[in-house]
Amino acid sequence: MATTIPGSLVNKAKKHFMGMPAPQGYVPGVGRGATGFTTRSDIGPAKEASDVPETGSGPPAKKARDDDEKEEELNENDYDEFAGYSGSLFSKDPYDEEDEEADKIYNTVDDRIDERRKDHREKKYKEAIEKYRKERPKIQQEFSDLKRQLSNVSEDEWAAIPEVGDARNKAKRNARTEKFTPMTDSMLAMATSYGDTGSSIDGRVQSGMMSTIGGMQSTMGGMMSTLGTVGAGWQSGIKSGAASSDLDLIKIGQARNKIMDIKLNQVSDSVTGQTVVDPKGYLTDLQSMIPTYGGDISDIKKARMLLKSVRETNPKHPPAWVASARLEEVVGKLQVARNLIMEGCDHNKKSEDIWLEAVRLHPPETSKSIVAAAVRSLPHSVRIWLKAADIEIDMKDKRKVFRKALEQVPTSVRLWKAAIELESPEDARVLLTRAVECCSSSTELWLALARLESYENARKVLNRAREHIPTDRHIWLSAARLEETRGQSEMVDKIVERALTSLAANMVEMNRDHWLKDAVDAEEAGCKLTAQAIISSVLGFNVEEEDKKATWMEDAESFERQGAVACARAVYGVMLREMATKKSIWLAAAHFEKQHGNTEDYNALLERATTAAPHAETLWLMRAKSLWLGGDVEQARKILAKAFEHNANSEEIWMAAVKLESENGQYNRARRLLERARKNAPSARIWMKSARLEWALGELEDGKKLLEEAIQLYADAPKLYMMMGQILEQEGKYDEARKVYTGGVKKCPHSMTLWILLSRLEESQKQTIKARSDLEKARLRNPKVDVLWLEAVRLEKRAGTKEMAAERMARALQECESSGILWSEAIWLEDRHGRRAKSIDALKKCEHDSHVLLATARLLWSERKVKKAREWFERAIKVDTDMGDTFCHWLKFEQCHGTPEEQDKVVSRCNKYEPRHGELWTKYSKNVSNWRKTSEEILRMATDEVQIPT
Incomplete structure (x- = not known):
């Protein structure tokens, strides 16, 4: 029943949304939590209570598809690799070659993009894995330390660990007593009769071998029947539930021994006590039956058939006869092999290989006749003549064979060389004179003849050799060596230059590596001038201008590694002539001369270096130091004064001059030099050295004043604060030292x-x-x-x-994680049983760190593995020669386990390298009281503090 509302009220209460359709999905009352109910009469029989009524307020219905379109079913059976599901857009289109080519191109592009991102992706994945493992380590990593501690558990503790019981299995916890079933009477009777089993020996058995074999067969038959009876009875006993006893097992063993005795007695003679069968002959027959070839017999037969077919088809084919003979030799039929090879020689008399194979297969007494037949068939074969001489034992016979051979083949260099080796020097010279006439193109024969001749004749021989062989460089180099051995040094360079000119005129290709190898050979032969002449002439072959320095430096280093000092010195000489202003080349040459030359050559080289490169202050310092160590202090002062002229206010030269004066006890001159340096070339290092000199001389107040002034000028120099604090600590003023250190860490x-x-x-x-x-x-x-x-x-x-x-x-x-000094300390933090595992981890992280190598050497030392420890000390020195602690521990090790020679070796290497770093080393080298100590003295002092590892 509707209610009528007055118009005035309607106009006042009417909202703007009244009379408009409800929005989609709107359900009245849902927003305030109201719920309703529906009945069957409201929705009809085909709807459920949860269905949304089809009104304008509900969601729009889906559009129906056309009848000819099927609903898409995403079923795996309808899926195609290229077209997708059956209802896809391109399912009806064919997949032709163009589509396949396009897919290949796209796949190639994808693979290329994936390859470009592969490194980044793998690196990111690796970092993620490492981060994840750090946050969540594996269980085995968490319990690795506990596993290592298991090595301390003793056997008694292991035995005291209780067994883990299973509460669910009562049978395991309450084991019942073992049950036994009594044996039946038939089983006992059978076992008793089995123990009394025996066999009698018939006297006729002794009549012969066949009777013996028949007796063996009968006995074995009886044995098998007996064992069969025992087995049947044993099975029946098991089926009946009876178990065997220790007595039965003993009787079974006795029965077995009796049966073995019967078998042996039947083979032997019971009357004479001697065996009927000859063991030696029997073993010999067995040995003859063993084939030497371990392959399949069928393969041998097939090979025989194939080779026989080849021989019959083409008997003039030597390899078939050789292969047949070697096959028979392999299978052990040596005589058959010899017959085959001789038959082959009859068919192939002009083949070297088959004659040589025949000689090899036959014994020496037969091979001579075979060689004679071979020589008659092939008189110009060098290999057969060499074989003929080889089978001769007497030297005279060998010489006769070679002379006959040279009559037949006078142009063979091999025969001439083999014949000359058997002769005395005088006879060899005569033979070589004839050899060079017959083989004028052989360089070896010419050079061998020149070596046996006198100086004048050797020159003539080499000149003739050059006429016959104008393209061989070895003849020219031999001439240069000859002139050098006679003291004609001025001719060496001329001969090498003429050699290069002549070879170039004869269109000979110049191989730089071959010439450099010839230079090394010349130096090994003692001809250093020839080697240097070769280097000077050919070093620039096929080398670009921009690559000269790098290539020549590599050549010098290569010669130095080979021990060719003269060649390396010649390379440096060429470099210094062509690159006189290069500081790095002068330094390399100076280091080379210092290591391989004498003091005079070293000083002369440095003099040339300072003249050619006057602004290289390092060269001046090296020259002054060399003169100072040689005892010429005054000349060293003059060199430093000249260095000041070319390098004004150089800090390094100032420091060198101060060190020279202070080391020689001229402290006042050192102070004046430092005062001038503070005015002309002020720096934090100059001020620090000034204060250190006063500190070393015991003038602590002057040193502190200098440091206070220096701190005001150079507040960011940490060494100034260090020295001030250490001086105050030495005076016992710890509060002031604390203030200095605190101020230092604030500034630095x-x-x-x-x-x-x-x-x-x-x-x-x-x-x-x-x-x-x-x-x-x-x-x-x-x-x-x-x-x-x-x-x-x-x-x-x-x-x-x-x-x-x-x-x-x-x-x-x-x-x-990659700090070697931390890993080395971690090794010694572990207990004794855990140090080996920790050292392995350290070597994996820091394989080439000197601290880790030193810790490993000390660990091996503690285990008394002397040889290995010495190897690891050597390895640590090679990795870092500036590590002084390694020398200290190594010297202590040699004092305990080495000889005086090995100790001196360590000290000499320390003096050579002059190390400057290391915690123990700097403890003594930086101590102001040791400021004038040498490296050897500091090494001795630091070694005394080293403790033997345990």
């Missing part, structure tokens, strides 16, 4: 040594917590610095907190 927060000195100062004053805090601050400002972590670990070790030290080491290795 990235100086690790300052942080470490501050921490050690706090530790010396029993302020361990403050020292730990300072190191923590240093690590925050300088992350991933291994020396700070190392100091933190050692601080905890000195404090006695090993657990804290292990924790610091674990964090340090996570942050600096």
Whole structure:
């Protein structure tokens, strides 16, 4: 029933949405939580209560498809690799060659793009895996330390570990007693009768071998029947549930022994005690039956048939006869092989191979006649003549064979050389004179003749050789060597130059490597001038201008590795002539002369170097140092004065001059030089050296004044703060030293040594917590610095907190996983049984780090593996020659296990390399009281502090 509303009220209460259709999906009352109900009469029999009524307020219905279009079914049976599902857009189009070619092109492009991104993708994946493993390590990694600790468990502790019981299996926990079933009477009777089993020997058995074999067969038959009876009875006993006893097993063993005795007795003679069968003849027959060839017999037969077919088809084919003979030789039929090869010789009398094979297969007494037949058939065969001489034993017979051979084949160089080797020098000279006439194109014969002749005749021989062989360089080089051995050094260069000109005129290709090899051979023969002449003439062959320096430096290094010092010196000489202003070449040549030359040559080279390159201050310093070490101090001063003229206010030259005066006790002159240097070339290093000189001379107040002035000028120089703090510590003014170090780390927060000195100062004053805090601050400002972590670990070790030290080491290795100094310390933090595993991990991370190699050598030393430890010390030195700690530990090792010669070897190598780094080494070398000590003295002092590893 509708209610009528007055018009005035309608106009006032009417909303703007009244009379408009409801939005799609709108259901009245849903927003305020109202729910309704429907009945069957409302929706009809074909709808459910949850269906949305088809009104204008509901969602729009889907459009019906056409009748001829089927509904798409995404079924795997309807899927095609190229067309997709059956209802796809291109399912009805054919897949032709153009589509296939297009797909190949797209796949190629995809593969190319994927290959370009492969490295980046693999690197990103690897980083993700490493990050994931660090956050979530494997179980085996988490328990690796516990597994290593299992090696400490003793056998008693292992035995005391209780067995794990299974609560669900009562039979295992409450084992019942073992049950036995009694044996039947028939089983016992059978076993008793089996134990009494025997066989009698018939007297007729002794009549012969056949009777013996028949007796063996009958006995074996009886044995088998007996065993069969026993087996049947045994099976019946098992089926009946009876078990065997120890007595039965003993009787079975006795029965077996009796049967074996019967078998042996039948073979032997019971009367005479001698065996009927001859063991030696029997073994000989067996040996003759064993084939020497281990292959298949059918393969041998097939090979025989094939080779027989080849021989019959073409008997003039020597390889078939040779192959047939070798086949028979392999299978052990040597006589058949000999017959075959001789038959082949009859068919092929002009074949060298078949005659040589026949000689090889026959014994020496027969081979001579075969060789004679071969020579008659092939009188000009060099190989057959050489074989004929080879089978002769007497030297005279050999010479006769060779002379006959040379009559038949006078142009064979092989025959001439073989004949000459058997002769005395005088006879060899005569033969060579004839040989060069017959074989004028053989360089070897000409050179051999020249070596046997006198000087004048040798020159004539070489001149004749050049006329006959104008394209061989060895004749020219032999002439140069000849002139050098006679002292005609001025002729060597001329001959080499004429050789190059003549060979070029005869269109001979110049191979640079061959000439350089000839230079090395000349030096090995003692002809250094010839070697240097060759180098000077051919070094620039086929070398571009821009590649000369690099190529020649490689040549010099190659000659040095081969031990050809004269050749290397000649290379440096050529380089210095053509590149006189190159500082690097002068330095390389100077180092070479220092290592391989004498002091006079070294000083002469440096004099030339300073003249050619006067602005290279390193050359001046090397020259002054060489003169100073030679004892000529005054000349060294003059050289440094000249160096000042060409390199005004050079800091290195100032330092060298100061060191020269201070080392020779001229302290006042050193002070004046430093004062002039502070005015003319001021630098933090000059001020530091000035203060250090005063500190070393004991003038601490003057040193502090200089350092205070220097800090005002160079506030960012950390070494100034270090020296000031150490002087104050030496005077016992720890509070002032703390202030200096604190100010230093504020100005120079990235100086690790300052942080470490501050921490050690706090530790010396029993302020361990403050020292730990300072190191923590240093690590925050300088992350991933291994020396700070190392100091933190050692601080905890000195404090006695090993657990804290292990924790610091674990964090340090996570942050600096490739630090060799941390891994070397980690090895010795482990217990004795865990050091080997830790050293293996360290070598995997830092294979070429000197600290890790030194720690490994010390570990082998502690295990008393002397030979291996010495090898690892050697390896550590090769990796880093500037590591002084390695020399200290190595010398201590040799003092314990080596000889005085090996100790001297370590000291000499230390003096040669003059190391400057290393924690133990710098402890003594940087000590102001040792400022005038040599490397050997510092080595001895540091070695005394080294402890034998245990």
